[in-house]
Amino acid sequence: MSEFEIGNLLYLILLGSVLVFWVFVQNREKLGQKLQQMVVWGLIFLGTIAAIGLWEDIRRTVIPTQAVFAEEGRIELPRSPDGHYYATVDLNGVPTRFVVDTGATSIVLTLEDARRAGMGEDGLIFFSEAMTANGPVRTAPVTLKSVAIGPFVDRDVPAFVNEGEMEQSLLGMSYLQRYARLEISDGRLVLER
Structure with a gap:
């Protein structure tokens, strides 16, 4: 004090x-x-x-949470009180919370989420650069063994680890475009395969 x-x-x-x-x-x-x-x-x-x-x-x-309707091939994410949509994604088998960001080109992980998913800092080489609202940051390209939401599993997914400070990992368009339909209505983000 x-x-x-x-x-x-x-x-x-x-x-x-x-x-x-x-x-x-x-x-x-x-x-x-x-x-x-x-x-x-x-x-x-x-x-x-x-x-x-x-x-x-x-x-x-x-507050409602994300819902997976496997038989219909649909995932519904409710809008959070802060106005964003969040998804819990199994990243290499580890549940990880992402903010859905249609303005992000790729999946971008925080250093902490990358560590939790089994990617040690020793193996990360920060040679690429990304432009953010706060300016350029260095990133390390990685390949995720598996990215899963419910029964929907994608293998060998390219992503980046952000060297800078980031509150939340981003689920960007390189992943979202794997879905046939992306719709926002009635306070829900709907992804369909």
Whole structure:
């Protein structure tokens, strides 16, 4: 904590102490009732803090996830609250979360996702370059043994590993064009083979 944050914390503790003291002094004769009310408000406060802390877990269970309809040859990806479409793809057998990016030419992996998929940094040679919104970045071309969403498996898929900082791996057009149809409607991205 910085000195500024410590000062703010001490100020809030002092202010809270003064308010609690004032409540006790004003309501000496109804002290039992006031203690009950304070306990109720304390529990409400703790419940609110717990709900905020668990919000991500709650949201994941309420928000729809990707659906694979193997018999129909269709994958449906719901739009995320941030406006993007995300897909969980088995990359060399390892589940990996991608953002679907129709503006990306290829599959582009973060260094961490490449490591998880079995590609060590020692084997990566960053000799190619890609243009991003933040300028040029060095990339290493790789071949993915398998890329699978549900029963749809593609083998020996070319991709790139980004040497720069990237929050999420990108599922670009070189993979998406393997599907016969790509449609966005009603808050869903539909891929069909």
